[in-house]
Amino acid sequence: MTATRVGAGADPYVLPMPRPDSPVVLAKWISPGNTHPNSRYQDPVWALAPLIDNPASQLCRIFWRNCPAPLRGQLKLITWTMINGQLKPTYLHGRGAQARARTSGGDMYATCNEWMQLARWLHRNGVTDLGACTTERWRSFLGERLAGVARTTAAIVCGRLTDLWAFGRLSAAPTGIAQPPWETESVDDFLPAADGSHAENTTEPLDPQVLGPLLTWAIRFVDDFADDILTAWAERNRLTGLAAAGKATTTTWAALEDLLLPMLRDGKALPASTGKHKASLSRQYVAALTGASVGQIHRFALKHDLATVVQQHPGPCPLDAPVRGRLDGRPWREHMDFHETPELMRHLVTAAAVTCLYLTGMRPQEVQNLRSGCCPDPRPTTDGAPGRHLIRSHHFKNVTDSDGNHVSAGEVRAVPWVAITPVVHAIRVLERIVPEAELLLGSAHHFTQDGAGSLRAGTLNLRIKDFVTWINREAAAKNLTGQAVPDDPHGPINTNRFRRTLAWHIARRPGGLVALAIQYGHMRTVLDARTSSRYGTRSRGGIHTVLDVETALTAADTAARLRDQLAAGERISGPATQRALTAAAHVPRFEGRIVPRTFVPKARAYLARDGIVLFDNSDALLICAFKRDTALCEPGPGANAPRQYDCRPGCPNTVRTDTHAQLLRQRAEELDHLADRLPPPVARRLRTNADRLRTTADTHDSTARTAEALR
Numbered sequence: 219m220t221a222t223r224v225g226a227g228a229d230p231y232v233l234p235m236p237r238p239d240s241p242v243v244l245a246k247w248i249s250p251g252n253t254h255p256n257s258r259y260q261d262p263v264w265a266l267a268p269l270i271d272n273p274a275s276q277l278c279r280i281f282w283r284n285c286p287a288p289l290r291g292q293l294k295l296i297t298w299t300m301i302n303g304q305l306k307p308t309y310l311h312g313r314g315a316q317a318r319a320r321t322s323g324g325d326m327y328a329t330c331n332e333w334m335q336l337a338r339w340l341h342r343n344g345v346t347d348l349g350a351c352t353t354e355r356w357r358s359f360l361g362e363r364l365a366g367v368a369r370t371t372a373a374i375v376c377g378r379l380t381d382l383w384a385f386g387r388l389s390a391a392p393t394g395i396a397q398p399p400w401e402t403e404s405v406d407d408f409l410p411a412a413d414g415s416h417a418e419n420t421t422e423p424l425d426p427q428v429l430g431p432l433l434t435w436a437i438r439f440v441d442d443f444a445d446d447i448l449t450a451w452a453e454r455n456r457l458t459g460l461a462a463a464g465k466a467t468t469t470t471w472a473a474l475e476d477l478l479l480p481m482l483r484d485g486k487a488l489p490a491s492t493g494k495h496k497a498s499l500s501r502q503y504v505a506a507l508t509g510a511s512v513g514q515i516h517r518f519a520l521k522h523d524l525a526t527v528v529q530q531h532p533g534p535c536p537l538d539a540p541v542r543g544r545l546d547g548r549p550w551r552e553h554m555d556f557h558e559t560p561e562l563m564r565h566l567v568t569a570a571a572v573t574c575l576y577l578t579g580m581r582p583q584e585v586q587n588l589r590s591g592c593c594p595d596p597r598p599t600t601d602g603a604p605g606r607h608l609i610r611s612h613h614f615k616n617v618t619d620s621d622g623n624h625v626s627a628g629e630v631r632a633v634p635w636v637a638i639t640p641v642v643h644a645i646r647v648l649e650r651i652v653p654e655a656e657l658l659l660g661s662a663h664h665f666t667q668d669g670a671g672s673l674r675a676g677t678l679n680l681r682i683k684d685f686v687t688w689i690n691r692e693a694a695a696k697n698l699t700g701q702a703v704p705d706d707p708h709g710p711i712n713t714n715r716f717r718r719t720l721a722w723h724i725a726r727r728p729g730g731l732v733a734l735a736i737q738y739g740h741m742r743t744v745l746d747a748r749t750s751s752r753y754g755t756r757s758r759g760g761i762h763t764v765l766d767v768e769t770a771l772t773a774a775d776t777a778a779r780l781r782d783q784l785a786a787g788e789r790i791s792g793p794a795t796q797r798a799l800t801a802a803a804h805v806p807r808f809e810g811r812i813v814p815r816t817f818v819p820k821a822r823a824y825l826a827r828d829g830i831v832l833f834d835n836s837d838a839l840l841i842c843a844f845k846r847d848t849a850l851c852e853p854g855p856g857a858n859a860p861r862q863y864d865c866r867p868g869c870p871n872t873v874r875t876d877t878h879a880q881l882l883r884q885r886a887e888e889l890d891h892l893a894d895r896l897p898p899p900v901a902r903r904l905r906t907n908a909d910r911l912r913t914t915a916d917t918h919d920s921t922a923r924t925a926e927a928l929r
Contacts, residue, residue: 233303235390236295243268244302249627259298269301269323271627272614273657273671274586278327285334286341292348292393293337296382297330299389304623309384320623332378335363348386349394356398360408369410376400376408422708423719423768431703432711433576435689437640439569442543443550444647447562450539450554457506457537457556470510474518477508487533488524491557497532499524503556546698560665565688567651567664568681570644571673575716577641578609582713586672587612587628588658590649593637607642608634679712686711718768769859770821776834776841777805783875789922792873794843799925801830801843825858838865839881840872874918882915 238260247269248256254267254277264280285293304319321329339359340351360379364372379398386393400408424432439447464470481488491500501515510518519525535556543550574585588611596605614628637645648658656663659672666677673681686703693702781802784790790798825831829845844860846853850869851861860871886908893901893908 231304231306232388233299233390236298240298242266242298242301247302251627259294264297266301266323266327269326269626272583272587273660274583274674275322275324275626275671276674277670278324280327280330284331285337286346288346289337289341289348292391293330293333295389295391296386296393297326297333300326300329300381300385303385303388305381305384305388318618318624322624322626325624329378329381332375333382336379336382339363347393351395353396353399356396360398360400364408364410367410372409373405376405422715424711424715425704425706425708427704428706428711429576429719431689431693431701432572432686434701435685435703436569436572437643438545439566440573440640440644440647442545443562444566444650446539446541446543446551446554447559447566448647448650450537450559451563453537453539453554454556454559458502460509461502461505461512464505464509464511464514466511466514467509470508470514471518473508474504474510474515477504478518478522478524481533482522482524482527485531487531488528489535489556490528490532491535492532497529499528500535500557503535545696561688563651564665564681565685566647567659568678568685570648571659571678572682572685572716573640573644575713576720577638578635579717579720580635581613581615581717582675582678583614584611584631585713586657586659586675586678587614588645588648590652590654590656590658592658593642593645607637609637609641609645610634675713679710682711682713766825766858767821770824773825773831773833773859774805776832777801779834780832780841780875781805783877784925787924788876789918789924790873790875790928791918791922792840793870794845794873795928797830797843797845798832798841798873799928801827801832804830822858831858833860833862835860835862835865837862839878839885840865840874841878842869842871843873845871874914874922876918876922879915879918879922882911882918886911886915 236259238258240259242257242259242261242264243266249271252268252271254270255265256268257264262282264282265277266279267277270277280297282290282294307319310317310319336351336359337348339362340346340348340355343355345351345355356379360376363375367375376398380401383395383397383401386395478488480486489500489503490497491503499515499519501512501519504510504515505512508515534553536553537556537559539554541549541551541554571585574580574588575582578585588609592611593607593609596607599605610630612628613631617625617628619625645658652658652660652663657672659678661671661673661677664673666673690702692698780790780798784799784802792798829843831844833842833844835842842849842860842862842865844853844858846855846857848870849860850866850871851864853859853861889904889908889911893904896904
């Protein structure tokens with residue numbers, strides 16, 4: 219049973235009873251720029267778009283047909299209370315820093331769907347009133363709901379179900395639903411075991427063998443193919459306009475005869491549109507060239523049986539557009555084609571998005587909200603040096619108003635992102651496609667049915683998949699060995715994986731073994747300047763959180779390998795030997811790439827052990843026992859890792875093992891073999907470097923000792 223609360227207005231957190239024509243979202247929660255239509259309380263579908271100002275967010279709708287009729291009225295009222303009310307500070311106290319009086323429209327949508335799952339379960343079990351949801355029914359439902367669910371997901375489910383009870387108490391007609399038992403008992407008793415087997419995993423980084431060719435092709439599109447594609451697109455649009463204006467006249471019939479009949483006589487391929495099933499005469503292309511109407515072309519094709527001919531001899535539809543891009547030293551296309559150009563335009567936009575997603579460290583929503591003009595050309599510095607390109611745009615995570623409520627529109631990031639050259643080029647390409655101040659990935663300009671706002675994450679994921687398919691088809695056709703994109707062992711490529719992959723490569727590929735070798739080093743330079751450049755701060759962890767995790771995992775792997783090598787009898791040498799032994803003796807093992815959220819502070823604490831954190835440098839063939847004050851690579855004051863691309867001889871932080879000495883001699887032999895095939899001046903330099911490497915290896919052999927001998 220439910221009853222309307224008497225004197226509800228006495229409590230400011232309790233809302234009055236809505237009328238059938240009451241708006242679903244009250245005016246005070248709709249931002250001035252939000253023009254999405256509002257629903258009414260009596261409507262069978264509630265649009266939550268008036269709450270959503272982020273162009274990258276899905277515009278959600280609640281379908282009340284999914285809720286059993288006996289429980290629909292109660293659930294509608296509680297949902298309306300959630301949409302327009304706020305949880306009390308006394309309720310939020312002690313629930314953690316992430317607890318909010320109001321959440322986002324998308325989170326409200328997910329919460330309501332969770333409530334509907336409960337309502338359907340109750341209805342199947344003969345319950346027609348939420349007040350009959352007792353503690354025992356809570357336990358029974360949760361046991362079924364969380365079966366096979368990961369721990370993190372289970373915790374979210376419990377929180378959303380608790381909100382049903384909390385907002386139910388604030389509605390004008392409380393239902394009397396029982397308090398969930400996990401609110402009075404330990405929630406751990408209701409959650410799956412924290413064994414790291416499910417949602418404790420963070421997003422997997424992309425495999426280097428996948429990212430390398432993908433990023434290479436993305437930058438190739440942006441730098442080498444963009445001009446050709448955009449010029450062809452403009453020409454195609456011009457021809458499309460001509461085709462739309464075509465008319466059937468005797469002159470255009472003669473033009474058709476002049477264009478197509480010689481092709482028929484000579485047995486040449488006819489301009490064709492190749493669909494999923496069969497080729498057909500490209501009427502739009504022919505109309506643009508002749509001025510004929512589509513209907514006249516159809517009659518001409520019937521008269522001369524062109525349908526049969528074109529299926530046997532389908533031909534291209536070349537555009538009057540130059541081909542300047544090169545691929546493997548040759549023009550990448552014989553000509554730009556009328557029907558291929560839209561596909562290439564989609565891939566160009568995808569390539570630009572991939573470049574921005576990977577090489578900025580932005581979250582996907584932040585990339586989706588970039589606008590034309592976000593990255594202006596910098597002014598020269600006072601000493602005449604070129605300034606850095608900076609990206610100014612919105613961020614969304616943990617953005618709240620003065621009352622602690624979620625702000626859907628986000629806010630302009632106080633600290634701009636730093637854009638390296640490939641990102642600037644990608645932004646410039648997108649700016650040539652969209653109007654000034656428009657979203658760079660605005661759905662209105664990029665061949666999609668996504669509606670208002672920017673390309674959705676799901677759309678971008680599908681386009682990345684299509685881009686990879688195109689890359690592999692092109693690599694096979696052009697016999698470009700090693701340039702295909704293999705399947706990733708951890709699943710599909712999606713927008714959420716690029717951010718962690720950036721941190722993974724900065725931490726584990728300091729020399730740039732995948733692509734853009736120098737840029738990886740440059741990105742660490744930018745990212746480590748936390749105080750001087752204000753790229754990010756500890757209060758807004760941003761990419762630094764991800765980078766710290768990967769750096770800690772990398773350092774732990776290095777220390778563990780060193781421990782195993784020493785246990786196997788290898789010797790060690792170098793000025794930092796004792797510190798390296800200490801680090802190897804006290805390293806924890808982090809199996810796999812399972813990274814629980816609680817690992818972030820552990821990672822930072824691990825990296826903060828200045829002087830006993832180990833970094834393997836495969837380019838310099840040594841291990842760095844990083845200590846800021848003595849490092850010759852001149853790291854910044856807040857750096858927690860060396861500049862491995864700037865490793866210098868004689869640094870007091872270095873150590874080497876017998877394995878390193880062996881690799882030094884192998885590299886020396888490679889240089890000698892290379893010198894035999896090069897001109898004398900270059901050969902002399904290579905042999906000098908080879909001699910230096912052998913001297914370094916000899917020094918190790920003469921000074922190295924086992925771990926037992928050093929104890």
